[in-house]
Amino acid sequence: METTDTSDALITTTVQSETSTRESRPDKTVITTDNLDVYYGTEQALTGVSATIPEKKVTAIIGPSGCGKSTFLRCINRMNDQINACRVDGDLSFRNKNVYDEDVDPVALRRKIGMVFQKPNPFPKSIYDNVAYGLRVQGRDVTDEDVETALRGAALWDEVKDQLDESGLELSGGQQQRLCIARAIAPDPEVILMDEPASALDPVATSKIEDLIEDLAEDYTVVIVTHNMQQAARISDKTAVFLTGGKLVEFGDTSEVFEDPDDQRVEDYITGKFG
Numbered sequence: 001m002e003t004t005d006t007s008d009a010l011i012t013t014t015v016q017s018e019t020s021t022r023e024s025r026p027d028k029t030v031i032t033t034d035n036l037d038v039y040y041g042t043e044q045a046l047t048g049v050s051a052t053i054p055e056k057k058v059t060a061i062i063g064p065s066g067c068g069k070s071t072f073l074r075c076i077n078r079m080n081d082q083i084n085a086c087r088v089d090g091d092l093s094f095r096n097k098n099v100y101d102e103d104v105d106p107v108a109l110r111r112k113i114g115m116v117f118q119k120p121n122p123f124p125k126s127i128y129d130n131v132a133y134g135l136r137v138q139g140r141d142v143t144d145e146d147v148e149t150a151l152r153g154a155a156l157w158d159e160v161k162d163q164l165d166e167s168g169l170e171l172s173g174g175q176q177q178r179l180c181i182a183r184a185i186a187p188d189p190e191v192i193l194m195d196e197p198a199s200a201l202d203p204v205a206t207s208k209i210e211d212l213i214e215d216l217a218e219d220y221t222v223v224i225v226t227h228n229m230q231q232a233a234r235i236s237d238k239t240a241v242f243l244t245g246g247k248l249v250e251f252g253d254t255s256e257v258f259e260d261p262d263d264q265r266v267e268d269y270i271t272g273k274f275g
């Protein structure tokens, strides 16, 4: 039964044995929201959001500024716990377990659902220690192999393998962002949330991050907020469009959302009529 392995999903590492490619893989839901409302004090930031996020695919979240994209992302791994005024109503489940249930440990949840932010934020530590950090905070022993695996997974190993003792802050912006991705994948999460991960980067660094995101979706579920509609169209399998008022107005296969949206407001938004 699905419900019996849910709490385990928050405390153990699942073995992944997919062999098919991402495109041909049938959708299996990892995260479900049902009528999700989010408030900051009396201001409502998300209104009745119901969505299903498929496993090992890239789901893009787009929409105009202030429509609740970051709020939605932060709800998924309870990063919004740190915002006092924030209140969540409705259901948000990860592998059929409501992440807001009292018995869910947010630290264990974030081990399963990692996050990468807009501005690369490496710690003022060595490249090695930046990657090892994610494992050490869980009390796990760190091997050189763990660090190499994570850096390879973030397509950074070849560029830094001879300078692992140097500060992460010495790297270029794009390399710093890939270092943050290595730090996020080191604990072997299932889901990686990314909030505009390339918007502070130049076109070459952006292109590397986009390629990396597509590779990551072979092993992880990726949810990415982006302001860049071409980027969403290029790299995502599913697209969610939020509009003002924090409403999810369109959610489906990326090609359909961009080529034939159901909602006129979405058509206006993606053709640049507003936003």
Ligand SMILES: Nc1ncnc2c1ncn2[C@@H]1O[C@H](COP(=O)(O)OP(=O)(O)OP(=O)(O)O)[C@@H](O)[C@H]1O
Residues within 6 Å of the ligand: 040, 044, 045, 063, 064, 065, 066, 067, 068, 069, 070, 071, 072, 083, 085
């Ligand atoms: N910490 C906070 N405290 C109070 N209100 C907040 C907070 N964070 C966001 N909000 C409000 O919630 C709404 C949604 O904000 P959110 O940051 O989720 O939007 P967004 O779609 O990510 O915008 P952007 O594209 O500018 O990043 C906005 O009205 C914003 O002012």
Ligand SMILES: [Mg+2]
Residues within 6 Å of the ligand: 069, 070, 071, 195
């Ligand atoms: Mg945002």
